[in-house]
Amino acid sequence: MDHLFSDLKRKGIHVYGKHNTRINREQEESSLEAIERSRVIIVIFSHSYASSTLCLNELVKILECKKSNKDKYEVWPIFYDVTPAMVRNQKGSYEQAFMNHEDSNVIRWKKALTSAGNLSGWDLQNTTNGNESKFIDIISKEIFNKLVDGPIPIGDNLVGLYARAEQMNLLQFVGSDKVHIIGICGIGGIGKTSIAKAIYNLMYKHFEACSFCEDIKDVVNRDGLVHLQTKLLDDILKDDDLQIPSVSEGVCLIKRRVKGKTVFIVLDDMDNQNQFEALAGHPNWYTPGSLIVVTSRDRQLLKANHAEQIYDIDPLNDEEARKLFNKYAFKNQQPRDEFTECANRILHYVDGLPLALKVIGSSMFNKTLHEWEHEIDNLQCSPNVVIQQLLKESYDGLDTDQKNIFLDIACFFRREKKDYVLKVMDVCESSFATNLRVLVDKSLISVCGDRIKLHNLVQEMGRQIIREESEEPGKRSRLWSPTDVLDVLKNDKGTEFIKGLALDLSSTKVNIDGQSFTKLKNIQLLRIYIGDLSSYTSGINCISELWKETNVRTASGKLEFFSNELQLLCWHGYPFQHLPASFCPESLLVLDLSFSRIKQLWSGSKGRIDVYEEVNIFLPGSRIPGWFSNENDGDIITLELPPHWCYQKLKGVATCAVITPVNNSNESTYSEISCSVKNLHGDLVAGVSLLATDDPNIGSDQIWMWYKRSNPRWRKPDDQFKVSFVCVGINCKVKKCGVKLIFEEDESK
Template identity: 40%
Template sequence: MASAAPSSQRRYDVFLSFRGEDTRNNFTAHLYHALCQKGINTFIDDDKLERGQVISPALVAAIENSMSSIVVLSENYASSRWRLQELVKIVECMKSGRQRVLPIFYHVDPSDVRRHRGIFGKALAKHEENSENMESVQTWKDALTQVANLSGWDSRNKNEPLLIKEIVTDVLNKLLSTSISDTENLVGIDACMQEIEMQLCLESGDFLMVGIWGMGGIGKTTLAKAIYRKISSQFEACCFFENVGEDLAKEGLIRLQQKFPSQLLEEPNLNMKVLTSIKRRLHLKKVLIVLDNVNDPIILKCLVGNQDWFGQGSRIIITTRDQRLLISHGVLNYYEAQRFNYDEASEFLAPYSLKHKIPCDDFMELSKEVIGYAQGVPLALEVLGSFLFSMTKEEWRNQLDKLKSTPNMKIQEVLKVSYDGLDDKEKNIFLDIACFFKGEDKDYVMEILDGCGFFSLSGIRALIDKSLITISSNELMMHDLIQEMGREIVRQQSLEEPGKRSRLWFHEDIYDVLKKKYGKSKKYEIYFM
């Protein structure tokens, strides 16, 4: 989906500010691990030595590019000039509205931090003894006071593991309320998430698999990510396997089987030889797993094939273009991702007009053209919006005319993945429907296809399952972008000589072939529709 705001450029969810010698190897290390385990992208400064008098540009950039900062105010925090400068930058970002600040008072009294008393007062007084610090000390005091006045956590008399769990849960909830709206243009996401959450039955202690299926570019991965972020705090172990089908093709099944438990258990060097021990550990954990873009049943069989592998209350979310894959694996709860309606598509495109300051009349005209072309597919709206709205009126009109004869390759590449997963007979059926039979009566078309030896009943079923076609009033229907993709596959067979293509549907090409007597040495189909 499309980025919508400057905050979309942020690289980190959380920046951790702490005094190394106090908490690096205990509390902060455990907190960092817990944040990462929940998929929270966290910056931690690994340089144990504080060098120089001014914090580095890289550290400043990390603070500025974080959605929130967690400040671990330990006993020796104020004794570090470096950390105090870091805190001033954090407060500056907070004041500008760029991030939230969450203080943790680690074995210190919040009032001592706020009023510069006790060990904090002594540390600040020592800084004042150095004439080089005179101008900075008041700024440091102000920053400490402002952070100490924020709502945070007092670690005194608290169970540390429970405290860390509470902090992580709070961070996840805050990220949910900000990052979904700030980092992505998630139009219409709330209703979709509510429906999927109903399918997930989170209140149940049973093991459950839920599918999200639909055509390429419809937003399945985006939806799965939003759900994952919202509910992951309710599970003991979580992992999001993005584009797992592509990983299978690139790395093979054995590597995938090794990678899977390592990522789920957050142990990169997991010893796969002790498989029994790994299964026992997973069996005791309530896990959340997202397998994104599953295109082969072997993935489900080998990674999540048995519900006894995971603890009670575990949930597996599967995104796929193939409905049959879900049904064959016994996934009975699934949600079909929906295309945008006109109003949602208009809302999705609106940030582009603001970004490029397009006049209202031009925006309305261009939006209407783009929405008509994309027909509710978020991927197409994103791709077209990202470059058409940056052009002049004359340029985007020219580009739209070009799209009528030459489809956008970024869109085509995504859609073509579904076609590539078909067998030869299914591919022929798909290309025939794309070139000739869209909108035709299903029974009439099946009779023709069976005459060609294409086994139309199972072939059409496969195309429906892979979200390439639908049946409406017994007519074969296909999204215009998918039809374009099919026709482009045929056109690529011979760009310069239409007579060498397997199918002809454009009247000028047909006329040209017949006139020049092409195709004598090659069998091809010509339909006059």
């Protein structure tokens, strides 16, 4: 036993044991406590073992512990100079020993010996033909390998990890007759690795062999896939001498040698197909009852590789976020009252992202209130580098079109409707849907209902990419900050690099130089809008007079230039009566001039609407234009089709609605206005929803005009079709509506 103890200590294993059987009561209690604290318990059965009542009492205690918590304790017998049958049946020296025992515990001791004799262990004679040195080496290696397969350290400042791990209920897969591959998905810094470690610590005891491969992407970049294949097989097989010459050889070894054991493997931070094929492979590689857990930012990678369930990791809730932040920023102390406002600002900024709470919380520890305020201001214009780089890894994996869509969403379209973004970005529906799905699968955005959403820090990551294009705002591709937008438009600093520009009038007034638009030759998106009418405090009496608050300096008293590349032109309170004479709106998809002074949009050939696939126009007014040949009060109109009408000559349909407020309260809002065109059988021919802002209280009559080019569904109407409008909300209604069919002979009109 001394040699075994020494070998285990050399391997760094803490050992408790006794050399004699004559100990006092206090030492006996200490021995029983040591049993309870142990993970691996070795029972050495020798010729004289049954003669010691202390040994027999310890054996009873050991088996009681094993029975009460079988996952915690490993009990391994060593049959030194006796056979398992002698112990199990109490023969030989064991029988003689019991003839000398008169204790009332004899029955319990015999039962314990019988149970222990049936346990799997080592017999010195049968294992190594009596060679003690080899015997000790085999046993110490087995103990070492078992202890290595222990819980993985996660850290001390844990919030919500084990609760989220338990909510997944992966214990349902223990003892299954199938192989299960489970995915865990989420943005960088959301806690996928930490939750995977918590899952491992809860689950590893239920399997014959386990492996946790952490940070696969970085390890592969640094050491290669063969290194990870070697680690995985070493964890499973406990073979230090394993040599893998290539990835393909590693795949063959995993398929051949992992079979036969129920294994639990966690593969953390997978990011491409090659990694999956080299490490996880196919469910048929493994024995039924095995469980493979994979974490990744890429949902599509998981779906494409047999993941039967994918768990999305949500940000921490408000209570959890505050608790985790306090652990780092205040070392679990209750923050002083003067820090509460600053702490709330940070919690809102990080939006429940655990990594950000740790990084920013640690950076704030032991700093003054003034330093806190300074750091928070810095975060608004310069996000933390560690967080920025971690989140940007998902962006770096996108192609050019996907990157542009993501940047447009981050800068302009957060919380907007998916269909509206499709219209504005002028891409074919299938391509946009595919690219949007990639952004969802990469955990960069989410689509809730029909709205596009993204995390605060993911939005900041995208916007920081734009900031890094140039130190000069006028040389960046997208502008959204009121400070940057007004600097460019007021001081004529625009350039051809600007593709999109947005200015929220809820937070600022417009005081710009009209000449600055002449330099925006390639701008595709111009959006000067009221994001929140209830917070607009310019002091005007009526929202329809918003244009009076817009100061645009021009030499001629009118605007001279808009880029012909414009696809979205939204200017609430546009202060001029006409659009620029040189403006050709052939690229225009959405026109919104609500609350403006506009009197005429354009004339001549520029006024043709049939050149567009689809266009929306929203502007002030209370009359249906006379150009619409059919008009009706209310929100429904039925149109008789001309005799012998020909679908092939139909260019499209134009509809118009006058939307009027129900009351003048700023407390009510509507979310959208929709228009549908149906035949008399109720079949949908065409339909659209006009996106509205979260608080678009219109305040005065507005006109919405919509044109849709014809498609094969127009063959459905027979003699009549019906156009209907619906306002979702309680603050507005459709007062009048009109419709006009556009035929080839109308092109000259």
